Amino acid sequence: ELKVEQNPLFLSMQEGKNYTIYCNYSTTSDRLYWYRQDPGKSLESLFVLLSNGAVKQEGRLMASLDTKARLSTLHITAAVHDLSATYFCAGTPPSSGSARQLTFGSGTQLTVLP
Amino acid sequence: DAMVIQNPRYQVTQFGKPVTLSCSQTLNHNVMYWYQQKSSQAPKLLFHYYDKDFNNEADTPDNFQSRRPNTSFCFLDIRSPGLGDAAMYLCATSRLGSGGRQPQHFGDGTRLSIL
Numbered sequence: 730e731l732k733v734e735q736n737p738l739f740l741s742m743q744e745g746k747n748y749t750i751y752c753n754y755s756t757t758s759d760r761l762y763w764y765r766q767d768p769g770k771s772l773e774s775l776f777v778l779l780s781n782g783a784v785k786q787e788g789r790l791m792a793s794l795d796t797k798a799r800l801s802t803l804h805i806t807a808a809v810h811d812l813s814a815t816y817f818c819a820g821t822p823p824s825s826g827s828a829r830q831l832t833f834g835s836g837t838q839l840t841v842l843p
Numbered sequence: 844d845a846m847v848i849q850n851p852r853y854q855v856t857q858f859g860k861p862v863t864l865s866c867s868q869t870l871n872h873n874v875m876y877w878y879q880q881k882s883s884q885a886p887k888l889l890f891h892y893y894d895k896d897f898n899n900e901a902d903t904p905d906n907f908q909s910r911r912p913n914t915s916f917c918f919l920d921i922r923s924p925g926l927g928d929a930a931m932y933l934c935a936t937s938r939l940g941s942g943g944r945q946p947q948h949f950g951d952g953t954r955l956s957i958l
Contacts, residue, residue, distance in 0.1 A: 762946055769954075771933060772886070774946035817885060829937065830876065830900075831947060833885035 731756050731822035735834035742808050743842050750837045752801040752818035761794050761801045762819045762831065772817065775803075808841045815839070846870070849934050849950035856924055857958050864919040864953045866934030875917040876947065877909060878933040886933055892917060893939065921955075929957045 732755040742748050752761070760779060764772040776785045778794035778801060785792050789812065791804045801818055815838045819831040847868045856862040866875065873894050878886035890899045892911040906928070908920040921928055931954050935947040 760944075764946075764949075771951045772935075772949045774948070777944060777946050779944060829874075829947075830888050830891060831886075833887075835885050836883075838883075 731820055731832045733818060733820050733832050733834040735816075735818055735837050737837060738835055739838050739840075741840045741842060742805070744809055745807050747807065748805050750803040750805075750816055750818075750839075752803070752834055754799050754801075754820045756799075756822070757796075760821050760829065763792050763801070763803055764817045764819065766815045766817065766836070768815075775816075805839075808839075810841045810843065813839055813841045847934055847936055847948050847950035849932075849953050851953060852951065853954050853956070855956045855958060858926065859923045862921050862924055862955065864921075864932050864934075864955070866917045866919070866950055867915050868934075868936045868948075869915070870936055870938070870948060871914065872936035872938045872948070873914065874937045874939055875911060876935040876937075877917070877919050878935065880931045880933055880952075882930075889919070924955070924957050926957050929955055931955075 734753045736751050762777055763775040765775050766772050776792040778792060781796040783794045789806045794801045815836045817833050817836045819833045821829040822832055850865050876891040877889045879889055880886040888900050889903045889907055890909050906922050910918045919932060931952045933952045934950040937947045
């Protein structure tokens with residue numbers, strides 16, 4: 730059974746600062762996804778990481794995947810208030826087959842302070 | 844724009860009164876999922892349809908059922924809602940054969956309240 734752990738669960742940071750959110754998973758997951766969720770809203774896809782060493786960047790966010798360490802990171806550069814949201818990572822269990830059901834981490838609630 | 848549409852956005856029902864939530868998609872994806880998300884928690888998969896093939900998660904309560912009459916529509920039926928079923932219900936879709944290269948697409952969710 731795939732387990733996905735994120736840390737920290739809560740993160741307050743000042744505008745302009747950098748920080749990293751960590752996502753560890755317990756068994757093989759050859760795909761790793763990052764989503765953003767604003768309060769009361771649905772999930773917005775940020776990144777799909779397909780292979781070991783994959784790195785993707787969009788604006789101030791950069792995600793990476795190390796399948797050997799079973800670790801993905803989401804790095805925030807020079808945070809701005811608009812990045813305040815909850816960020817989820819998710820993997821697909823080996824047993825998920827083609828349907829690729831997602832197993833989510835607990836989420837990291839990010840608050841960017843002025 | 845192609846999308847995943849959930850109705851209603853907000854649903855209030857009484858304890859024990861059956862309720863149905865709906866999801867439609869214009870993406871022509873062959874896999875549709877239902878997730879339950881309780882306050883400040885991660886989404887939890889209830890079940891999914893791969894075309895017409897229904898797949899239930901082992902820990903999904905019997906109280907929850909689903910129907911998929913065609914590719915575009917999927918319904919979540921809660922036969923006798925309890926107070927613990929109050930949550931946001933998210934519908935998502937994906938395309939088989941993309942090899943997981945495409946993310947699941949989520950609807951805006953239905954927030955269910957139980958009185």
